[in-house]
Amino acid sequence: MSDSDITTTARDFIREAIAEDLSNGRFDGRFQTRFPPEPNGYLHVGHAKAIGLNFEVAAEFGGHCNLRFDDTNPLKEEQEFVDAQIADISWLGYEPASVLYTSDYFGQLYEWALQLIESGHAYVDDLSQEEIRAYRGTLTEPGTESPYRNRSVEENLDLFKRMKAGEFPDGAKVLRAKIDMSSPNVNLRDPVMYRIRHASHQRTGDDWCIYPMYDWAHGQSDSIEGVTHSLCSLEYLNHRPLYDWYLDSLEVYHPRQIEFAKLEFTYTVTSKRRLMRLVEEDRVAGWDDPRMPTLAGQRRRGVPAKALRDLCEHVGIARTNSTVEIELLDHFIRQELNRTAMRVMGVLDPLPVVITNYPEGETEWVEAVNNPEDEDAGSRTIPFSRNLLIERDDFMEDPPRKFFRLAPGREVRLRWGYFIRCEEVIKNDRGEVVALHCSYDPDTKGGYAPDGRKVRGTIHWVSADHAVPAEVRLYDRLFNVEDPFDVPEGQDFMASLSPDSLSVQNEVQLEPSVRELAVGQTVQFERKGYFCLDPDSADDNLVFNRTITLRDTWARIQSQTRRKGKGRR
RNA sequence: UGGGGGAUAGUUUAAUCGGCAAAACACCUGACUCUGGAUCAGGCGUUCGGGGUUCGAAUCCCUGUCCCCCAGCCA
Numbered sequence: 154m155s156d157s158d159i160t161t162t163a164r165d166f167i168r169e170a171i172a173e174d175l176s177n178g179r180f181d182g183r184f185q186t187r188f189p190p191e192p193n194g195y196l197h198v199g200h201a202k203a204i205g206l207n208f209e210v211a212a213e214f215g216g217h218c219n220l221r222f223d224d225t226n227p228l229k230e231e232q233e234f235v236d237a238q239i240a241d242i243s244w245l246g247y248e249p250a251s252v253l254y255t256s257d258y259f260g261q262l263y264e265w266a267l268q269l270i271e272s273g274h275a276y277v278d279d280l281s282q283e284e285i286r287a288y289r290g291t292l293t294e295p296g297t298e299s300p301y302r303n304r305s306v307e308e309n310l311d312l313f314k315r316m317k318a319g320e321f322p323d324g325a326k327v328l329r330a331k332i333d334m335s336s337p338n339v340n341l342r343d344p345v346m347y348r349i350r351h352a353s354h355q356r357t358g359d360d361w362c363i364y365p366m367y368d369w370a371h372g373q374s375d376s377i378e379g380v381t382h383s384l385c386s387l388e389y390l391n392h393r394p395l396y397d398w399y400l401d402s403l404e405v406y407h408p409r410q411i412e413f414a415k416l417e418f419t420y421t422v423t424s425k426r427r428l429m430r431l432v433e434e435d436r437v438a439g440w441d442d443p444r445m446p447t448l449a450g451q452r453r454r455g456v457p458a459k460a461l462r463d464l465c466e467h468v469g470i471a472r473t474n475s476t477v478e479i480e481l482l483d484h485f486i487r488q489e490l491n492r493t494a495m496r497v498m499g500v501l502d503p504l505p506v507v508i509t510n511y512p513e514g515e516t517e518w519v520e521a522v523n524n525p526e527d528e529d530a531g532s533r534t535i536p537f538s539r540n541l542l543i544e545r546d547d548f549m550e551d552p553p554r555k556f557f558r559l560a561p562g563r564e565v566r567l568r569w570g571y572f573i574r575c576e577e578v579i580k581n582d583r584g585e586v587v588a589l590h591c592s593y594d595p596d597t598k599g600g601y602a603p604d605g606r607k608v609r610g611t612i613h614w615v616s617a618d619h620a621v622p623a624e625v626r627l628y629d630r631l632f633n634v635e636d637p638f639d640v641p642e643g644q645d646f647m648a649s650l651s652p653d654s655l656s657v658q659n660e661v662q663l664e665p666s667v668r669e670l671a672v673g674q675t676v677q678f679e680r681k682g683y684f685c686l687d688p689d690s691a692d693d694n695l696v697f698n699r700t701i702t703l704r705d706t707w708a709r710i711q712s713q714t715r716r717k718g719k720g721r722r
Numbered sequence: 723u724g725g726g727g728g729a730u731a732g733u734u735u736a737a738u739c740g741g742c743a744a745a746a747c748a749c750c751u752g753a754c755u756c757u758g759g760a761u762c763a764g765g766c767g768u769u770c771g772g773g774g775u776u777c778g779a780a781u782c783c784c785u786g787u788c789c790c791c792c793a794g795c796c797a
Contacts, residue, residue, distance in 0.1 A: 164736095191797050226796065282795055292793055293724045327795055337725040339793050348795035367797045391726060391792050412727085414790095419733085425797095467746065469735055471728095474790055478733050481747050491760060526760070557758070566756060600756045611756050680757045707758045 165470035167206070167411055171214055171382055174409065180381040184216030187380050188242070188249070189371070191223045192234035192355075194425030195440040195447040196241045198461065198482070202416040205465045207384055208247040219378060220249035224256045225370050227354040235355070237440070241448035245458050255365075255374050256356045262365050262373055263317065265403055266328060266346060270309045274402050275346060276302055277312040278329045285327070288334070289342050295335030296342045302331065316349055319362045323349050330369075332398065340395050344368055372396040375408040383410040387472065416468060417476045419635040421446045422646055436650060437631070443698045444631045444654050454628065455675035455685025455700030457493070460485040479630070486701050490675060490683045495523050495530060498568065498613045499663040499678040501625060503542035505588040505617065508573065511539040516619070519599065521569040535664050537570050540617040542662050544680075547612045548589060550578060555710055557609035559589070565610040568679060572597040572608060613679045620662035623695040625684065627656045667695065675700055 186207040211218035269275040278301045290296030328347040346369040351362045375383045390412045400407040431437050443454035463485045524530035552560040564574040577590035633651035640648045675685040682702040689696040
């Protein structure tokens with residue numbers, strides 16, 4: 154590929170910048186990125202954008218992308234999160250060239266801090282946290298210099314070494330960069346480089362009691378690794394001058410930071426802090442609860458990684474803050490699953506049907522197509538017998554107009570089976586429908602009538618004698634408003650939590666072929682939606698999560714007529 | 723008169739050096755269908771406001787408005 158090809162195929166401003174740097178020879182033709190999460194929580198759908206961008210540009214421009222854990226704060230980080238993040242990235246479909254840790258650079262970072270002290274660019278400050286805040290000034294007023302700002306190099310060196318040696322308690326001192334207390338960019342008002350934290354780190358144990366701040370660690374880590382383009386979110390724009398300042402002051406290799414907008418969605422929150430609250434306050438079953446926007450949650454729900462990748466590609470890279478409608482993700486999930494998921498029949502809310510003219514005790518096997526979108530998926534057989542189960546809402550005793558399903562005297566097709574006609578409605582003492590007596594037409598096997606007569610409705614069913622019971626967890630949106638932060642005065646996003654985000658169906662009956670399913674596999678229950686076999690399943694107790702419903706035109710018709718009816722009154 | 727970033731259909735994005743404003747989702751019609759699924763056809767609707775330059779402006783200039791980020795010893 155020639156340079157001009159690279160430029161003309163650039164799809165966004167970041168790819169343009171990369172192409173330009175590459176053709177200028179700015180980084181000697183080298184190209185390298187990194188995805189740098191802090192292991193303080195689980196990765197979520199918003200991260201998919203940054204992950205995809207970093208890994209995909211690396212592949213496109215012939216470079217590589219590392220995973221680097223930005224593990225500079227032992228108070229918040231855990232090995233569990235490291236492991237989970239590695240698994241999630243792999244599930245998304247990307248493989249880091251290397252897995253690296255900022256904590257591996259603590260030694261080098263310390264040496265560089267000494268260097269900055271020696272060159273007069275850093276000092277030890279005894280001010281308390283509150284004092285430092287007060288001295289920093291405000292957004293509109295300049296700060297004031299610390300009384301400790303002009304200590305001698307010798308004193309700073311001595312103090313900093315003693316900080317590292319553990320001579321001082323937490324918070325007693327910090328190392329600060331000496332930049333400009335009156336800078337209009339508050340990040341440049343002598344930012345803290347090191348704080349004292351007598352805490353064990355998940356990787357370095359008790360080797361250190363001083364830990365570097367993000368700004369001091371990040372650019373230098375990029376530099377050590379040879380990253381060429383350090384891609385990060387918009388909030389770091391204000392930090393770029395500092396990123397550049399440290400690298401320039403150290404006179405080391407200097408990568409280029411470029412910022413882009415994060416990905417956010419309606420009807421959810423994406424911030425590790427808030428997701429943490431949902432988990433800790435038991436509003437969900439854990440980080441991988443299928444209602445969670447975490448990658449682990451989405452995976453468990455049955456969302457294909459491809460859907461997330463497709464969405465990110467569609468959304469693109471820009472500098473505009475944006476909130477994508479969750480319906481767009483739904484679209485990509487359905488698009489992918491429609492193509493790939495095997496079809497299966499399952500009745501969520503069963504109503505017994507007796508085929509009165511079908512011989513008792515007899516079973517025959519009908520052929521069913523596995524996936525009409527994929528010829529190679531083949532077919533399977535399903536047992537048919539006298540005792541069937543159909544979906545309760547596929548029958549109405551007194552059907553409204555436009556209801557095409559079963560009703561007294563009416564004929565429908567059992568998918569892949571026979572035409573049946575409802576002859577009798579059986580009720581209990583309370584007048585509730587408990588069963589249907591139907592007749593079948595033996596000439597319609599496979600679903601075709603030799604006389605060419607048509608039926609409006611085709612419904613799914615299972616043979617009661619052969620069905621496999623299961624538990625199905627139906628998920629709805631975790632939050633019931635587009636913007637969870639849109640709450641009354643004095644309340645927070647937790648108030649937007651939907652009370653109905655999970656309902657469990659325990660009476661579900663499925664066709665026998667579901668016994669072959671693997672945990673994590675997503676199939677379509679015909680006419681109902683996509684469902685994923687959950688790890689909670691046991692041999693005698695299958696558990697499915699509903700990934701997403703099918704598009705439901707009937708539901709729309711119903712809500713429309715309901716609306717119209719109301720309007721007339 | 724703190725600094726920085728941003729604004730194109732309901733949403734997210736395109737639009738080569740200033741040259742016909744477009745796609746997907748969503749929504750609405752209709753066709754087709756052994757999933758009220760899928761598919762197909764059609765419809766809806768857009769350059770933040772006001773000036774200016776120009777034959778021609780989403781794009782350039784001036785001006786105004788609105789939104790986002792920053793005052794952690796978080797990242």
